Amino acid sequence: MGLSDIIQRVNGGIRVDTLFVDEGFGSLDQDTLKASIAMLMELSESDVLIGIISHVEALKQQIDRKIIVRNNSNAHRGSYIEVE
Numbered sequence: 001m002g003l004s005d006i007i008q009r010v011n012g013g014i015r016v017d018t019l020f021v022d023e024g025f026g027s028l029d030q031d032t033l034k035a036s037i038a039m040l041m042e043l044s045e046s047d048v049l050i051g052i053i054s055h056v057e058a059l060k061q062q063i064d065r066k067i068i069v070r071n072n073s074n075a076h077r078g079s080y081i082e083v084e
Helices: 002-010 030-044 057-062
Strands: 018-022 049-053 067-071 079-083
Touching: 030 049, 030 057
Parallel strands: 018 049
Antiparallel strands: 067 079
């Protein structure tokens, strides 16, 4: 979200209100992961939309709205989604 602030300043008021984060959490130590989760929870209370793609269990447990992509192992092809 710091990037959003920089873009706004440099480009005359362009607002970035959607952010997708693809992984990046698996390599964090526990303290940094906790701080990142706390920041994401704080941002989720604002008007910013954040999409996270992650396999980190601690992060998945903290997110209350999820779209989960699962392998369709019964049919051995394709995937399906679940919305929580």
